[in-house]
Amino acid sequence: MKTPIPILLLLFSVLSAQHKVQHKMMTEEERSVHHRFDDAEKWADVFEDSTRDEWQLPDEVIKSLAIGKEDVIADIGSATGYFPVRFARTASSGRVYGIDIEPNQVDYLNARAKRDKLPNLESVLGEANDPKIPEKVDLVFICNTYHHILNRGDYFENLKQYLKRNGRLVIVDFRKGELPVGPPEEMKLSKETVIGELTAAGYRQLSNSAKLPYQYVLVFQAGHK
Numbered sequence: 118m119k120t121p122i123p124i125l126l127l128l129f130s131v132l133s134a135q136h137k138v139q140h141k142m143m144t145e146e147e148r149s150v151h152h153r154f155d156d157a158e159k160w161a162d163v164f165e166d167s168t169r170d171e172w173q174l175p176d177e178v179i180k181s182l183a184i185g186k187e188d189v190i191a192d193i194g195s196a197t198g199y200f201p202v203r204f205a206r207t208a209s210s211g212r213v214y215g216i217d218i219e220p221n222q223v224d225y226l227n228a229r230a231k232r233d234k235l236p237n238l239e240s241v242l243g244e245a246n247d248p249k250i251p252e253k254v255d256l257v258f259i260c261n262t263y264h265h266i267l268n269r270g271d272y273f274e275n276l277k278q279y280l281k282r283n284g285r286l287v288i289v290d291f292r293k294g295e296l297p298v299g300p301p302e303e304m305k306l307s308k309e310t311v312i313g314e315l316t317a318a319g320y321r322q323l324s325n326s327a328k329l330p331y332q333y334v335l336v337f338q339a340g341h342k
């Protein structure tokens with residue numbers, strides 16, 4: 118049976134009004150998280166820029182984490198896969214999950230994994246308040262994304278369920294102050310803020326040897342000493 122046109126118009130205007138109300142209800146911060154990174158091809162130019170290795174020092178970061186060949190790793194905010202593809206080569210008999218809330222980034226990374234012949238790398242759509250990692254992991258890695266996560270107290274309490282016993286949480290993010298790369302100053306969080314928030318959420322800090330020119334590398338384990 119065909120739906121009469123006036124009913125279709127009414128339905129459309131109700132849905133459109135609902136969308137506007139939902140958008141209005143989001144704070145400025147939430148709007149910047151939702152859909153800021155939806156154009157994966159465009160962001161690939163930034164995240165995969167050939168000069169990034171000079172300051173991101175991915176090999177040094179990975180070496181400092183002593184990743185095992187069979188480790189299971191989740192990269193939250195995986196985007197185009199800068200670290201996940203490297204993790205998949207290192208944990209070649211393990212599994213790497215790239216978690217992102219943008220469907221286009223997830224599709225982009227899955228296509229990249231196929232192209233690069235990395236069957237142990239899979240990108241999975243997470244939710245803003247729950248990464249939905251498919252299994253417990255040895256390592257959760259979050260690079261340049263911590264400051265995008267909202268309601269971090271609840272988020273990191275919830276994250277513990279995805280960590281294996283002695284599993285580690287690694288945060289890499291930009292230092293405060295003027296830097297030639299990274300987000301605007303007002304979006305950045307100091308290392309002390311991250312340590313304070315994660316300590317309050319029930320994590321304890323471990324040592325790490327990686328020294329990066331513009332970022333801190335912080336390693337944690339769930340549970341107090």
Ligand SMILES: C[S@@+](CC[C@H](N)C(=O)[O-])C[C@H]1O[C@@H](n2cnc3c(N)ncnc32)[C@H](O)[C@@H]1O
Nearest residue numbers: 154164194196199217218219245260261262265
């Ligand atoms: C600045 S990019 C970082 C990309 C990547 N980690 C890198 O270092 O190249 C932030 C990414 O995190 C994603 N993101 C933001 N909030 C998220 C959340 N709560 N859970 C998972 N991904 C999130 C965005 O969609 C975006 O792809």
